[in-house]
Amino acid sequence: MASQVKLFSPTSLLTLLLPIVALIGALVSRSYLFLDYVHVITGGTWTGIDLFMGVVFGRMLRSLDPRTRAEIIKRLVPMMLFLMPALASVATTAGIYLAMDNGILSLSNRLFLTAGAIVLVLIVQGFGLILPNEIRLYMELRKPNPDINKVVRLGMRNIYISGSQVIFQIAVIFVMAELAVQ
Numbered sequence: 001m002a003s004q005v006k007l008f009s010p011t012s013l014l015t016l017l018l019p020i021v022a023l024i025g026a027l028v029s030r031s032y033l034f035l036d037y038v039h040v041i042t043g044g045t046w047t048g049i050d051l052f053m054g055v056v057f058g059r060m061l062r063s064l065d066p067r068t069r070a071e072i073i074k075r076l077v078p079m080m081l082f083l084m085p086a087l088a089s090v091a092t093t094a095g096i097y098l099a100m101d102n103g104i105l106s107l108s109n110r111l112f113l114t115a116g117a118i119v120l121v122l123i124v125q126g127f128g129l130i131l132p133n134e135i136r137l138y139m140e141l142r143k144p145n146p147d148i149n150k151v152v153r154l155g156m157r158n159i160y161i162s163g164s165q166v167i168f169q170i171a172v173i174f175v176m177a178e179l180a181v182q
Helices: 010-029 032-062 066-102 110-141 148-180
Strands: none
Touching (some): 010 032, 032 066, 110 148
């Protein structure tokens, strides 16, 4: 693990800013269709990445030696540290605005409450578990001699949590589909 992790790069900043700029554009334009696209694309990308990380990538990484795993995780950290929080925040925010536009943002709506509870679990996992681990990973990787076992342990933990998020994301998709036809 000879090279340092570069946190800020054009790519990492683009992954942070693009979803946010799209959300702002949708809100400023007051276009329901644009806002719906932003919600579906960011939510679908969030779900797809978690599905890939948990089902495909996690299995592949387990078959590699710890040093190789650590090198791969090192390259993931700058991108994931920005991309996943941006996707999750934008998808959730766009969803709330869509619920307001559709008149279903109501504490008496059972489906809305169900979707909200599932999203709350996703937010706690993402911002309470995954994001702090990403920061720990980044801090460890900045050291002159990072602890490879710690890097692998934290990185794999995030991959497993991403995999578990897929279950909640699929559940919220079913609830949102019901809300859409209500």
